[in-house]
Amino acid sequence: MREVYLDHSATSPIRPEAFQALQEAALRDFGNPSSLHRKGVDAERIISEAREVVAGALGGEPDEVVFTSGATESNNMAIKGVARALSRYGNHIITTRIEHPSVFETCKQLEEEGFQVTYLHVKQDGMIDLDELREAIIPGTILVSIMHVNNETGIVQPVVQVGTLLKQMREKITFHVDAVQSFCKLPVLPREWGIDLVSVSSHKIGGPKGVGALFIKKGTKIAPIILGGGQERGLRSGTENVPGIAGFGAAVKAAMAGREREASELDALRRRLIEKASAIKGARLVGAVEGCAPHIVNLSFPGLRGELLLHYLEERGVYVSTGSACSSRSRALSRTLTAMGLTSDEAVGSIRISLGWNTTAEDIDYACEALAACVAKLAALVRR
């Protein structure tokens, strides 16, 4: 059976370049980067090279990049680290209702610890309202955390405008952006855009799992949340994941080398997908054709169940995902979709199709055929 993997926003298959770099580093450069002897130096060099690549991709300097175990850790570190470092200046944090759980749950925990958090709404188009943000800012606001590209819908938040707005404030407010879904797909330029902290992940762009980074613009006040041997300039202790970081660096290098081409190819594939899928009866595009990330399409089939559709597609070798779980025990609706004002039927009926570095036009055509067939089959069952 043909297999078409369209769940790159969950994780991407590893790029050959990344795998090779990972393997070589694991076998050859096994030293501890902190060791004083040559083996340590060799491992240290691997990390430095990867650091330069990641920094370059973000238009920053190498010493602005801290490697972590992944974007969940990066998000935790950014939010808790800033909250801790700036708590004497204020205790107010602003974020949105559509953030990834690693941001959302971290903010919830800080609320329990006495911080105040404002969760910005999103409009029907999935975007935050800059006026609401402006009004939410108070003298005690220390941090604004807003994702760049939403992982469920592909909708792009106006982080450039947010950066400009925050720069105009009299008091310094730290600005964190979760760029997991946009990194290496859209330009992410923290220094130009007035962003202080950026979280990125390796495995969403074809690197290995278990590694990510937090970009920390020079001068940003942040406290470490993991203490120990003082690695990563004391900001993130723990022996570095050398093979993971090597693979991450190689994946970024490969992705950035062809970024513009890859992005425009992805966008063409996405448009092809939207065009074909929109012809399926009952389909509704969540998000927009224009102005969205090039690799995420969220479709809703109100009245059907996304999770069933997922398994029907799986039966035909097509792998997608759903934001809302369907189980008789808990029918947890997607936070993002409900924040956008989707009805429960629309949220339950939604699936996310996400493209990546190895997606082809044939994949899209096959997936659309399968989708049409599965929707027809399911709709026939539901009608009874």
Place this chain on the structure above:
Amino acid sequence: MVPVILVRYGELGLKGLNRPDFEKALSENIKRALQGLEYRYIHRDRGRIFIENYSMGEEGEFLSRLSRVFGIVSFSPAMAAELELDQVEQVSLEVFRRAMTVVAEGKSVTFKVHATRANKAFPLDSMELNRHLGAHVLKNIPGLSVDVHNPDITLAVEIRDRAYVSCRTLPGPGGLPYGVSGRALLLLSGGIDSPVAGWLAMKRGVEIQAVHFYSFPFTGEKSKTKVIDICKALARWSGAIQLYVVPFAEIQTSIMEHCHEEMRIVVMRRMMFRIAQELAGRHGALALVTGESVGQVASQTLESMRAVNAVTNLPVLRPLAGADKTEIVRLAKEIGTFEISIRPYEDCCTLFAPKHPRTRPQPAEAEAEEAKLDIVGLVRTAVEATEILSVRR
């Protein structure tokens, strides 16, 4: 002096002519449970089973495995000594000293001796032994006092062919040796109840094979993994469990297409029973086992049970018939299946489940609905496509 685990079994002692068979089954089951662990041999002697010269470095593993062998009432890690008084004294001291290390240090320790004499040829009777060994321990280990009512340590001495000295007696699970009651087929859903029902049947000596009705693509592969993990947990009491995974989505689809919504669940369960009966026949199972508890849900009313039961002539064991949910949950936690059962990959049967299922369906109504289905064909296809897995602990 030899380390020996002394295993006691109760109920099977009462079973008349079956007794030798049961004892044999129990020692075979113990051997199977201890596979991979080191000991000299296992032998039986008048109401006891002895695991001779076991590797004391693996004692924890021995004890934890024995605690899951049905038919065992209790067991004690012991030292065996020859029937000479000075040897018994010496071993008693040694065993006692070892037990002291587990009592909190710095605390004054109380003890008593509990001797039993099955072998009347030994010169001291049990009362004399109690006194003699008690005095010996007091004399040789400082800081002890005797408390016959609530001692910290009880030194148990059994005089048989040898003297068995022990300070610990652990409970076994009781019940009958696994397999002596024959084989039955458990309908295993992945919920909380059915694993407990299976375990209770196993405890009564029933060899369990399990059948799971797998609704992919109405449900994901993770629901199958979950059922396999439940079997793995149950297999800790039996060594291995044969699992039949029956593809069921086609039957559900057919029911949805043809049968009245209110009757879907009854018809579905009747299909399950038919398939289970067919599998039972093929694999030598004498009964079906379900996790039903009377009145728990619409499909577990007596009317529903009757309507479903009507399709099989096999006995259907419902060990949980009279159990409350809280009791079932407590047992599920004890046997280690609860945490698996509550994983959230349940059937996506919200699609399938009617809004208002019939709580009091009549067999005749079910038959009328089923007339619209190709029962024989559906059962045959499902049975032919059944996947057979052997799940080990």
